[in-house]
Amino acid sequence: MTQTILLAAGGTGGHLFPATALAQELTRRGFAVELATDERAEQYGTDFPARAIYRVPSATFSGRSPGAVMKTLSTLAKGYFRARRLLEMVQPYVVVGFGGYPTLPPLMAARSLAIPTVLHEQNAVMGRANRLLSRFADAVALSFGTTKYLRSRAEKRAVVTGNPVRDAVVAFRDQDYSPPEAAGRLLLLIFGGSQGARFFSEIVPQALEKLPSPLRWRLTVVQQARPEDLAEVREAYRAAEIAAHVAPFFKDLPERIANSHLVISRSGASTVAELTAIGRPAILVPLPHAIDNDQLENARRLEENGGGWCMHQSDITADRLAAELERLLGNPDLLAKAAANSKAMGNVRAVNKLADLVADLAGPDQE
Template sequence: MTTRTILLAAGGTGGHLFPAAALAQELARRGYAVELATDERAEQYGSDFPARAVYRIPSATFTSRSPLAVMKTLGRLGTGFLRARRLLEMVQPLAVIGFGGYPTLPPIMAARSLGIPTMIHEQNAVMGRANRLLSRFADGVALSFSPTKNLRKSAEARAQVTGNPVRDAVAAYRKVAYVPPEPAGRLLLLVFGGSQGAHFFAESVPRALEQMPSPLRWRLTVVQQVRAEDLTDLREAYKEANIAAHLAPFFRDMPERIANAHLVIARAGASTVAELTAIGRPALLVPLPHALDNDQLENATRLEQAGGGWCMRQSDLTPDRLANELARLLGAPDLLAKTAAKSKAMGNIDAVKKLADLAEELAGPVE
């Protein structure tokens, strides 16, 4: 029987690659061969991507309106388009599915030029700029939130809400019940800034924890993802505050660490919110303040409105305020437990199956 292949295209960050990996795992279970087109940034996350092959396609983001910069970007996208077209002619996929970011532009546009069916998936509550452009002609548009802001009117008839799929490693911890902190017991706090870490948390969190009441501070164990250049200073800050801390630039067992946490402090990227709600853990979300279209703020607000966590703007988050908020939350195990339950109720664990169903429909029947 001829191998049925589907090509996935994703920007090279965890926010794009993780849901693509979830779909790749589900499609493999259904007998498809999966290949991935991405960019150079994927090295940290793409090495374990469940694909038969991973291709790097040239791409670029429009970061300036100057004529020279625009021409340079268009030139690189053009190179990516030609390389993507040659790749598609070689791989001959039944469908191409994009997960956002400008690296999805060349493969999706090349697929359209060759008459290969296409679909895009939007992880955030606000349509990303690359996806907004591609939604003009993609055969299908899969959404994680309803409603999704900035969805083109012309794309509404082709749009379906699937949710944001999570990897098998995340879904496995949905069965692990949340256990609130016991009186006088350890308090496990997990801090991470998305797949690439956050300098802001390295500066603000230890200063806040240092100001917390001693009975709470002595009970703390902090697990924090931190940029390599901040590691030494952060380790010293926790040592001076006499707080037990486990620090690393990247945790490959992040789903397990989320499941073990009593409270999570994190950015509000779409994959972060999807994984928190799939496992069901209470979170204090601090959206990236300069994110395009305020997508992280929108994601965090949706979680807060559902009662699954709290949203605090970075501009409002002084060490004093963060210390008071953490003392309030960590001192209220019943509140944490209720919030964990509401977070879990938001989790769409069937998202990957819904997305895979659309992918199979796009690929067409087995001949």
Template sequence: MTERPILLAAGGTGGHLFPAAALAQELSRRGIAVELATDERAEKYGVEFPARAIHRIPSATLAGRSPLAMARTFTRLGIGYFGALALLRRVKPRAVIGFGGYPTLPPIIAARTLGIPTAIHEQNAVMGRANRLLSRFADRIAVSFSPTKLLGEKAGAKARLTGTPVRDAVLAVRDVPYLPPEPAGRLLLLVFGGSQGAHFFSELIPAALAKLPLHIRTRLTLVQQAREEDLPALSAAFATSGIAAHLAAFFRDLPERVAVAHLVIARSGASTVAELMAIGRPALLVPLPHALDNDQLENATRLEQGGGGWCMRQADLTPERLASELEKLFTSPALLAEAAAKAKAMGERGAVTKLADLAEELCKDKG
């Protein structure tokens, strides 16, 4: 591999780290070394991140508008900036590419200070706040949707549509065909929601499934990701309603489970939507309410407009309504198959290649 790496900067959540990991895997195949700058939240992902080295940069997310909260945030970001300057002088990366979240601010701004070429990638259908700020500093901007809301005119001039790259684990099941449920056959439902959705689904799903007709409940096999503390109550609820359920706090083989599901219920973070489109599976998406800039609502709406799924707002979602929607879908295999095909058609198959090409061009631009 080349001695000088490309440094990827990403907030410490799966939504930012997964597309960064996908790019790292592709760059490694091309013989380009990769290092990662992130924050302490990445611990549970960092062990598996395909990077030569992982660096923790002090950072903070703007959690409030009070003068004290803002002062704390910008103080920590300032500390992160000087830490990033020291890191970049030591690592000497060929380029720095950010994947959103406030932890990307110090490395990208420090790279700009040192004249290192930079790019940012926006996974959502609406430009995030950190990326909007960084768009004035970055040399290139990669976007996943066209159009991307809140992408200004100046930023749009240096933007390129790449799509959101997905991990190798997703690519491995991308060509598994969708098989709609057969009459009287098993119905496979997958539910996951991340840290901010799992508890809501743990309350909603048992109540909704209990209201399904007996002829559907007896055919149903549920796989649900839930918080550790919710698992005992969930298990008891499904035993009472007679539903076969496989429950866990985390599924390492989630892409494989998506590939065999007849229907997915999930939040609509950018990586979730990208992986559903890559594999081609129909989904009921419940956007995280009160999210900044309504990015999850925008993502879910785009998938619904393309015919690849259905967007349901959490405030409007009752057990009765969800049971009604599930009964309609599970008794309409042709409708599920059509949504699966349309979701697949919306996926960008060459996203990781396009983004890796952009990264290599970025390195060549300034030698």
């Protein structure tokens, strides 16, 4: 009998990408994998390697008014009962949660049915949903040895596995970094997810327009932008005489990371994991006002290890970003050193460690 593992992940890339990596590894080991998520996962297409994908109602506590709190609790309660029926039908050996409030109903339902649970935290700061779930999870997998807000009662059940990266990322691990050549093309990649793309759409074209002409004309820019910003960003690059490819989503993002000389991005956990797995230098701009400053912690880890540079959004102007880009793009040796440091941080074995943890909880095949 094939053992089934149910993964529960919020519908963002930061949660779905490590879940994808684990699903790929568990499938290779002969497990059947199914996924519980929310409707946001649809933006990433139907490529998740699962036998079945289920939508479970969930909500985030976005307001403090009694009405908002009651509405969220009502939705989570509906999700819990639907998740419980789902688990009774699927009968998974283990439920693995990757954070975000969509993981609450499946993992709480798993606890009520005495199904073993694993919780994975991608960031250097434990998220609020994971803090709650860590009270009873059978194992807590961490990406960093030091994780803020890890509850003391969960420390005995915590294991440092690292943050899993997808096969599509690992495929470029062995592609060496090629520093910019004198008078050669400069490949700049900018992406930031749906929350971050607007700021980059506004500031990056302005900054690049201020670069000296010999440097600006060498640029080839690949940039993610929201659909409503596409026309404006494309026109800004056309007016600045900068070669640019602008789109709302890049399905081949790992390849584009591998081919870039420098990346500008937010500093979500999966972004940093993929940058370091491939080994590319980056300017990281943490999402401001993020709960618990998890992105700032992630960016600081990369900067402290010499793999990139952290810039606070509140400090960035077009002139300052232009000066920083001129400094970096004009120094191939500096970029190459940062690329090497970034790659040294990469942990492509994380998925194996996490899969080992899940397999141990699943126990031997009962066939």
